[in-house]
Amino acid sequence: MLPKAAWSLVLRKGGRGRRGMHSSEGTARGGGKTPRYTNCYAQRHYPMPEEPFCTELNAEQQALKEKEKGSWTLLTHAEKVALYRLQFNETFAEMNRRSNEWKTVMGYVFFFFGFAALVIWWQRVYMFPPKPITLTDEWKAKQLQRMLDMKVNPVQGLASRWDYEKKQWKK
């Protein structure tokens, strides 16, 4: 199977990302535009998308794009920021911001743990058959007594914890 990194690339790039790589069909489309999927914006693992963020430019922005074709030292700081914003949706700092989503996720996880526990409890009370004979308390007591008689694991294990003189567990 594909390695995990390849799968995440396949899933996350969305339709536009994959097709946009090969074809002139993007530019040949002309008037129509493929709908922008939410995951086509830049992400940490996909920092340079093919399409710029703003494709419809007003006159002022068009002029700026023309100026960009010349020497970049002539651009003012504000113009550079404006060009960045045309190209990208968010800065790296904005894109990488933390969120509180994990709390919601953990909440749902624990809720469903609890729900599953209630379901299993109900099943235990109303559905489970009687225990096999080897799991009843009397049988387990006799089994333990036999293991102690045999001195199972006398060095560091079970029989080493039993006090044979006082007939009780060692403190």
Place this chain on the structure above:
Amino acid sequence: MAPEVLPKPQMRGLLARRLRFHMVTGFVLSLGVAALYKVGVADKRKKAYADFYRNYDAMKDFEEMRKAGIFQSVK
């Protein structure tokens, strides 16, 4: 944003720094874990076995088991 000048970030040697940190840390942690294992598990176990067998009487042990009735060949 106000045009304050941020200090220039570290531009070079980033991989080297990361490698150095992780190699040192890995080395120290590995040695530490190995030492703790030797003392806490291996030596402790050797001592437990030595103490057990120092005054061990196999026949006495056998008699106790026989009296408890677990054998099929001797009663």
